[in-house]
Amino acid sequence: xxxxxxxxxxxxxxxxxxxxxxxxxxxxxxxxxxxxxxxxxxxxxxxxxxxxxxxxxxxxxxxxxxxxxxxxxxxxxxxxxxxxxxxxxxxxxxxxxxxxxxxxxxxxxxxxxxxxxxxxxxxxxxxxxxxxxxxxxxxxxxxxxxxxxxxxxxxxxxxxxxxxxxxxxxxxxxxxxxxxxxxxxxxxxxxxxxxxxxxxxxxxxxxxxxxxxxxxxxxxxxxxxxxxxxxxxxxxxxxxxxxxxxxxxxxxxxxxxxxxxxxxxxxxxxxxxxxxxxxxxxxxxxxxxxxxxxxxxxxxxxxxxxxxxxxxxxxxxxxxxxxxxxxxxxxxxxxxxxxxxxxxxxxxxxxxxxxxxxxxxxxxxxxxxx
Numbered sequence: 545x546x547x548x549x550x551x552x553x554x555x556x557x558x559x560x561x562x563x564x565x566x567x568x569x570x571x572x573x574x575x576x577x578x579x580x581x582x583x584x585x586x587x588x589x590x591x592x593x594x595x596x597x598x599x600x601x602x603x604x605x606x607x608x609x610x611x612x613x614x615x616x617x618x619x620x621x622x623x624x625x626x627x628x629x630x631x632x633x634x635x636x637x638x639x640x641x642x643x644x645x646x647x648x649x650x651x652x653x654x655x656x657x658x659x660x661x662x663x664x665x666x667x668x669x670x671x672x673x674x675x676x677x678x679x680x681x682x683x684x685x686x687x688x689x690x691x692x693x694x695x696x697x698x699x700x701x702x703x704x705x706x707x708x709x710x711x712x713x714x715x716x717x718x719x720x721x722x723x724x725x726x727x728x729x730x731x732x733x734x735x736x737x738x739x740x741x742x743x744x745x746x747x748x749x750x751x752x753x754x755x756x757x758x759x760x761x762x763x764x765x766x767x768x769x770x771x772x773x774x775x776x777x778x779x780x781x782x783x784x785x786x787x788x789x790x791x792x793x794x795x796x797x798x799x800x801x802x803x804x805x806x807x808x809x810x811x812x813x814x815x816x817x818x819x820x821x822x823x824x825x826x827x828x829x830x831x832x833x834x835x836x837x838x839x840x841x842x843x844x845x846x847x848x849x850x851x852x853x854x855x856x857x858x859x860x861x862x863x864x865x866x867x868x869x870x871x872x873x874x875x876x877x878x879x880x881x882x883x884x885x886x887x888x889x890x891x892x893x894x895x896x897x898x899x900x901x902x903x904x905x906x907x908x909x910x911x912x913x914x
Contacts, residue, residue: 719849
């Protein structure tokens with residue numbers, strides 16, 4: 545699981561000859577006309593997208609699980625001339641290959657991480673007012689923080705919240721970029737009445753959404769995080785939305801489609817209220833948690849604050865995930881690899897608006913839960 549740090553980053557002569565690599569950069573995968581294979585470092589993990597097809601064929605099962613395309617076999621090699629010069633890999637081909645892999649990766653939104661000022665107070669509110677269950681807690685005294693995981697079902701099959709309490713920090717700046725979390729309930733009015741009875745704060749009474757018919761309400765938790773209550777029938781994923789504001793909706797849609805492999809489920813424009821939304825995720829809204837991206841007309845940037853932290857998403861390969869994110873303009877903030885102590889492999893990145901996401905190795909995630 546991703547931890548949240550406390551608040552206080554040559555020449556060749558013949559087909560059988562050896563190609564000299566002393567001047568070549570590390571982590572470079574090459575092929576010669578004789579199909580000889582070389583690695584400048586002997587790097588054992590998955591080679592990057594666009595690596596030599598001769599090398600890639602050896603690792604085909606672990607990298608892609610499909611046959612290399614004719615286009616890739618012809619174009620996706622670094623070619624070394626007699627003088628040692630190299631022709632660059634086609635970026636377009638690498639992007640296409642990365643996108644195909646991302647679309648077929650086994651991905652699911654695992655949890656959302658954010659910071660709270662009083663862990664026990666928040667646990668009490670979520671369990672008594674929202675109906676969540678406390679799934680587990682862990683204290684990391686050497687790093688001076690505690691986590692609590694809550695949700696509507698087990699972590700191996702449900703999207704959950706990971707609350708982080710940093711010792712001695714009782715408040716945070718939520719900022720203007722974070723929007724809300726969405727919870728599907730069968731009766732919004734009844735849920736609001738319960739929350740009021742428990743002393744919760746209701747910021748929007750139950751009623752139809754602006755410009756639509758769906759019944760919603762808004763509440764705030766003790767730290768000021770907003771929750772939208774959406775009236776729906778029974779669903780396997782009650783914790784159904786995370787809403788974040790973005791400065792360029794088309795840019796964000798493209799990024800989440802290409803770099804994250806999410807599907808654009810629907811868009812809605814509300815010119816009367818001067819905003820547009822895009823729903824994105826890994827499956828239909830009635831059965832999966834989705835990301836709700838909101839663009840307010842004319843607003844290109846927000847204060848992301850220091851309270852909301854990140855979303856975690858499962859992947860079969862954090863190394864290939866990081867490469868795909870880089871190819872599509874994302875910024876890697878933590879290079880892929882195992883976390884010290886628990887050995888769960890992760891990688892972390894920022895989207896174009898600075899929202900952080902951590903990708904977690906699926907096998908390691910299950911082992912950690914066990």
